[in-house]
Amino acid sequence: MSRLVTVGAAQTGPIQRDDTRPDVVERLLALLRQGADAGCDLVVFPELALTTFFPRWWVDDRAEFDHFFETEMPGRDTQPLFDEAARLGVGFHLGYAELTPEGRHHDTAIVVDGTGTIIGRYRKVHLPGHHDHQPWRAFQHLERYYFDPGEGFGVFAGWGGVLGMAICNDRRWPESYRMLGLQGCELALIGYNTPIHYAPDPSQDALQGFHNRLCLSSGAYQNGMWVVGVAKAGAEEGCDLLGESAIYAPSGEVVACCETVGDELVVAECDLDRCADFKDTLFDFGYYRRPEVYGAITGQAGVEVPADVAAALGRDGVDGEGER
Numbered sequence: 346m347s348r349l350v351t352v353g354a355a356q357t358g359p360i361q362r363d364d365t366r367p368d369v370v371e372r373l374l375a376l377l378r379q380g381a382d383a384g385c386d387l388v389v390f391p392e393l394a395l396t397t398f399f400p401r402w403w404v405d406d407r408a409e410f411d412h413f414f415e416t417e418m419p420g421r422d423t424q425p426l427f428d429e430a431a432r433l434g435v436g437f438h439l440g441y442a443e444l445t446p447e448g449r450h451h452d453t454a455i456v457v458d459g460t461g462t463i464i465g466r467y468r469k470v471h472l473p474g475h476h477d478h479q480p481w482r483a484f485q486h487l488e489r490y491y492f493d494p495g496e497g498f499g500v501f502a503g504w505g506g507v508l509g510m511a512i513c514n515d516r517r518w519p520e521s522y523r524m525l526g527l528q529g530c531e532l533a534l535i536g537y538n539t540p541i542h543y544a545p546d547p548s549q550d551a552l553q554g555f556h557n558r559l560c561l562s563s564g565a566y567q568n569g570m571w572v573v574g575v576a577k578a579g580a581e582e583g584c585d586l587l588g589e590s591a592i593y594a595p596s597g598e599v600v601a602c603c604e605t606v607g608d609e610l611v612v613a614e615c616d617l618d619r620c621a622d623f624k625d626t627l628f629d630f631g632y633y634r635r636p637e638v639y640g641a642i643t644g645q646a647g648v649e650v651p652a653d654v655a656a657a658l659g660r661d662g663v664d665g666e667g668e669r
Contacts, residue, residue, distance in 0.1 A: 347616045347617075348505045348506055348617040348618050349615070349616050349617075350386050350387060350505070350532065350614075350615045351383070351385050351386050351387075351612060351614050351615070352387050352388075352532075352571075352592060352612070352613055353376075353383060353385040353387070353612045354573055354574070354590045354591065354592050354610070354611050355373070355389060355390050355391075355590075355608075355609075355610050356391065356576050356577070356578055356588060356590035356603045356608065356610070356611075357372060357373070357376070357390065357391055357394060357578070358577075358578060358579040358605075358606060358607035358608050359577070359578070359579040359582075359606075360395075360577065360581060362397045362399075364397070366395055366396075366423075367422055369395055369396070370422055370423060370425055370426060372608055373394065373426060373437075374426065374429055375608070376388060376608060377426065377433065377437060378433070379610045380435055381433040381434075383612045384612070385435055385612060386436065386459070387436045387437065387438065387456075387503075387504060388435060388436070388437045388438070388610070389437070389573045389575045390437060390438060390439050390575060391440055391536040391537065391538065391575045391576050391577040391590075392440035392452065392454070392512050392513050392536035392537050392538050392577065393440055393442060393452065393538055393577065394439055394441060394536065394577065395415070395422075395423070395439075395441045396413045396441075396442065397581055398538045398577070398581060398582075398584070398586070399413045400474065400488045400490070400491050401484040401486065401540075401582065401584055402484075402485065403478045403485055403487060407450075407491060410491065414444035415443055415444065416446075418443070418463070423439075427457060430457055430458075430459060430460075430461045431459070431460055431461035434460075435459055436456065436457050436459045436504070437456070437457050438456050438457075438510070438534045438573075439454065439457070440512060440536040442491075442492075450491060450492050450493055451468040451469065451492055451493055451495060452468065452472070452488065452512055453467065453469070454467050454510050454534070454536060456501070456508065456510070456534065464501055465499075465508060465510065467498070467499070467509075467510035467511070468495030468496070469492065469495050469511075469512040469515060470495045470496075470497065470498065470515055470521070471514045471515045471517070472489045472494050472514065473488055473513070473514040474486030474488045474489055474490075475490070476489035476490045477490070482544045483583070484540070484542075484582075484583060484584050486540070486544075488514075498521060498524040498525055499528070500528040500529065505617065506531040506532055507528070507529045508530065508531070508532045508533075509525035509530035509534070509570075510533065510534050510535070511525070511534075511535045512536055513535075513537040513538060516564065516574065517556070517560050519563075519567070520642065521564070522564035522565075522568045522570070523567075525568065525570070526567075526568030526569070526570060526628075526630070529624075530570050531570050531571065531617045531620045532571045532573070532615060532617065533565075533572045534573050534575075535561070535572060535573065535574045536574075536576075536577075537574065537575070537577075537587075538576065538577045538586055539553060539576065539586060540584050540585065540586060540587070541553050541586070541587050542584070553587050554587060554589055557589055558591070558599070561574045561591070561593050562597040562598075565593040565594065565596075565597050566595065566597030566623070568623075568624075568628065569620045569621070569622070569628050570595055570620055571594060571615045571617070571620070572592075572593040573591075573593075574589075574591055574592075575590045576588050576589065576590045576603075578590070578603075578605075578606040578607070579606035580606075586606070588605065588606040590602070590603040590609070590611070594615075595619050595620045595622065595623050596619075596622075596623070649662060650662045
């Protein structure tokens with residue numbers, strides 16, 4: 346028996362600063378309808394899918410940018426997405442900037458089912474970039490200035506399986522996938538907005554596509570789960586964003602991939618029962634994992650070279666902060 350979920354990876358092209366919410370929502374609605382026509386059960390939109398990637402700009406008062414944040418979901422401008430999902434019977438994943446009633450700012454994603462009901466919510470854990478003004482950059486990466494970090498990784502039930510979420514930089518950290526995998530995740534939804542230019546080390550620019558595929562593919566394979574990575578892509582406000590939205594099987598193989606940097610939908614039929622091919626064999630966590638020897642993973646943050654090794658190398662054993 347198979348548990349089949351037809352998933353659409355709904356990449357969007359750039360969203361400029363002057364693009365309105367209603368205009369952007371119309372683009373998302375078009376992709377949602379394409380997904381319905383293609384037989385999708387679930388359509389996955391990118392990180393910060395409603396606005397331009399505003400953390401590239403510095404303002405002295407962060408409140409000046411609160412208009413980029415959603416204070417309710419659904420709200421007036423996003424309600425049409427929920428209504429159309431219910432009409433079509435197709436769910437969706439949506440990334441957006443969230444301002445909570447308590448005044449916290451998050452990079453957030455939700456999953457909505459085919460009745461238009463929110464069934465899962467996640468707030469980004471690994472915030473990249475910097476928190477201080479660095480005008481030497483062609484564009485800045487101020488997520489640590491504009492967002493509060495999320496509190497952890499959870500899973501939820503949907504489409505007959507166990508679903509989880511991560512956002513952008515989370516995909517680079519194996520702990521993100523492992524936390525989901527340890528909770529039985531079978532389908533991970535990951536939106537991203539990734540600049541091709543990396544100011545602290547431009548030599549990595551040519552590797553952005555390779556690294557994107559590497560972390561999504563390995564996360565899928567090493568945890569026996571489907572992974573859907575969906576980008577906002579193209580030339581946005583002077584910044585080139587990586588596309589390459591794709592759907593990865595539990596084997597780590599790419600089964601569908603976007604070819605443009607514009608609004609584009611690719612579709613794959615995801616058999617959740619394929620996850621057992623890896624979860625119950627090569628990566629049988631209960632049989633093979635050795636958590637008693639992994640203490641450093643949760644016991645420390647930075648690198649700590651063992652004292653005897655550091656002494657032999659003439660070091661103090663603690664690495665300093667690098668450039669972000």
